[in-house]
Amino acid sequence: MNRKIKYGLIGGSTESSIGRKHKNAINFDERAELVAGCFSRNGDTNKAVGDYYNVEPDRVYGDYREMAEKEAARKDGIDFVSITTPNFTHFEIAREFLLNGINVVCEKPLCFEVDQAEELIKLAKEKDLVFAVTYTYPGYAVVKVMKEMIEEGKIGKVINVDAEYLQDSMLDQIGATDGSIWREDPKQAGISHVFGDIGTHIEYFVRYVTGLHIKKICAISDKFGHKLDINDNMLLEFDNGAHGTYWASKVAAGYLNGFTVRIFGDKGALEWHQQTPDYLKYTPVDAPIQIISRGAEYLTEKSANLSRLPVGHPEGLTIAFANHYRNIITTLIKKKNGEKPTAADLDFPTGEDGLEGIRFINAAVKSADSGSTWVEM
Ligand SMILES: NC(=O)c1ccc[n+]([C@@H]2O[C@H](COP(=O)([O-])OP(=O)(O)OC[C@H]3O[C@@H](n4cnc5c(N)ncnc54)[C@H](O)[C@@H]3O)[C@@H](O)[C@H]2O)c1
Known part of the structure; x- marks a missing residue:
C-alpha cells in the first residue's frame, strides 16, 4: 500500500514568513516529500531555495503555470501543492493547479471575491480534488x-x-x-x-x-x-x-x-x-x-x-499546522489507495471555509x- 505522497510548494522561500512553516509541518509526520516548487518571485532566490530544499533543478520552476502543467504531465508528478504566497495570487494559482487535476492546500484569505471562491470550490468538486485552506489555530x-x-x-x-x-x-x-x-x-x-x-x-x-x-x-x-x-x-x-x-x-x-x-x-x-x-x-x-x-x-x-x-512539553505553531496536514495527507493517501477517508481524516478547513x-x-x-x-x- 502506498503510504507516501509527493508535494510542491509555491512561495515558501527561506525568507518568507509562513511558507517555510508549511514545509516544516508537512515534514513532521514524514509522509510527504517536497519534490517541486516555485519558491520565490526572485529567480536567484528561487534557484537557491530549491537547492537548499534538495529539489531537483528541473523541478524548480520559474513560474507556477509551468509547474502546474509540467507536474500534471509527469507520471511521478506531485499529489498536492501548498500555496503560501500573498493574497492576490491565491485565486490564479489555486485555479491553475485544480484545472491541472492537482489537489490544493491554500493559505488564507482564500481570494478576493465570493465568485472566485465559488469557482474554485466548483472546480475541486468536479475534479474530485481535495481543496484545503490553512486556518492554523x-x-x-x-x-x-x-x-x-x-x-x-x-x-x-x-x-x-x-x-x-x-x-x-x-x-x-x-x-x-x-x-x-x-x-x-x-x-x-x-x-x-x-x-x-x-x-x-x-x-x-x-x-x-x-x-x-x-x-x-x-x-x-x-x-x-x-x-x-x-x-x-x-x-x-x-x-x-x-x-x-x-x-x-x-x-x-x-x-x-x-x-x-x-x-x-x-x-x-x-x-x-x-x-x-x-x-x-x-x-x-x-x-x-x-x-x-x-x-x-x-x-x-x-x-x-x-x-x-x-505532556508538559509545549507544542506550538508547527504542530498545529502539522495536525491539519496529518489529516489532509491521510485523506489524500486513502483516496489514492481507493479507501474512504473518515470524518476524523476530513477534519481540516476547506474551500467552503475559505469562502465564508x-x-x-x-x-x-x-x-x-x-x-x-x-x-x-
Ligand atoms: N495561516 C497563518 O497563520 C498565516 C500566517 C502568516 C501568513 N499567512 C498567509 O500566507 C500568505 C503569505 O504570507 P507571508 O507573510 O508568508 O508573505 P511573505 O511576503 O513573507 O512571503 C511570500 C513569499 O511568496 C513568494 N511569492 C510571491 N508571489 C509568488 C509567485 N507568483 N510565485 C512564487 N512565489 C511567489 C515571495 O517571493 C515570498 O517568498 C498570505 O496569504 C498570508 O495571509 C497565513
Whole structure:
C-alpha cells in the first residue's frame, strides 16, 4: 500500500514568513516529500531555495503555470501543492493547479471575491480534488478538545462569544504613510488588511469550535493614516441568536500574537489563549474553575490521541499546522489507495471555509465603510 505522497510548494522561500512553516509541518509526520516548487518571485532566490530544499533543478520552476502543467504531465508528478504566497495570487494559482487535476492546500484569505471562491470550490468538486485552506489555530489539540466539549454540552447553549486577535507590529506606524509591505497595498492584500489577515482567523476559529455562523456584523475600523484598516472592532450576531464581540488589531501595545477566544454558555465557559496553546480554561457554572491540559489522561481517548509531544512539553505553531496536514495527507493517501477517508481524516478547513472568510471580510468592510451599520453575512 502506498503510504507516501509527493508535494510542491509555491512561495515558501527561506525568507518568507509562513511558507517555510508549511514545509516544516508537512515534514513532521514524514509522509510527504517536497519534490517541486516555485519558491520565490526572485529567480536567484528561487534557484537557491530549491537547492537548499534538495529539489531537483528541473523541478524548480520559474513560474507556477509551468509547474502546474509540467507536474500534471509527469507520471511521478506531485499529489498536492501548498500555496503560501500573498493574497492576490491565491485565486490564479489555486485555479491553475485544480484545472491541472492537482489537489490544493491554500493559505488564507482564500481570494478576493465570493465568485472566485465559488469557482474554485466548483472546480475541486468536479475534479474530485481535495481543496484545503490553512486556518492554523484549530489545528491545536486543545482547540479540538474545546470543540468536543461544546458539542458534548459542557457549557450548555452558547449565549455569548468574545474574541480578540491582537498584535502591535504597526504601533510605530500610526500616522505614517504606507510602507512597502504587500499587506498595506489593496492590490495585493485586498479590500482589508486586518479583517483579512487576522480577523479571518477569529471568524473560522469561533465557527469551528461552536458550529455557529455569523448572521450579521457591525464593524468600525481605524486606519490611522493608512489605506487599509489596522484596528477593527466588531459586534456580531450569530445564527442561534447569540451575540459577540471581536477585536482584531495590529496596534495593541504589548501584544505580539495575542489571540484569545472566550465562549460563554448558559452552563459555563471555555477560554483559550494562543500563547499558552496547550491549556484550556473551563468554568462550569456549578464547580470550581479547571485548567485542562493537552494530552492529559482525563481527556477522552480521541482528544488525548491528538497530542504529539509528552505532556508538559509545549507544542506550538508547527504542530498545529502539522495536525491539519496529518489529516489532509491521510485523506489524500486513502483516496489514492481507493479507501474512504473518515470524518476524523476530513477534519481540516476547506474551500467552503475559505469562502465564508471572504463573506466575513466583505461584510465587515461594508459595515465599517457605511458608518457601522449592521450588514448580513
Ligand atoms: N495561516 C497563518 O497563520 C498565516 C500566517 C502568516 C501568513 N499567512 C498567509 O500566507 C500568505 C503569505 O504570507 P507571508 O507573510 O508568508 O508573505 P511573505 O511576503 O513573507 O512571503 C511570500 C513569499 O511568496 C513568494 N511569492 C510571491 N508571489 C509568488 C509567485 N507568483 N510565485 C512564487 N512565489 C511567489 C515571495 O517571493 C515570498 O517568498 C498570505 O496569504 C498570508 O495571509 C497565513
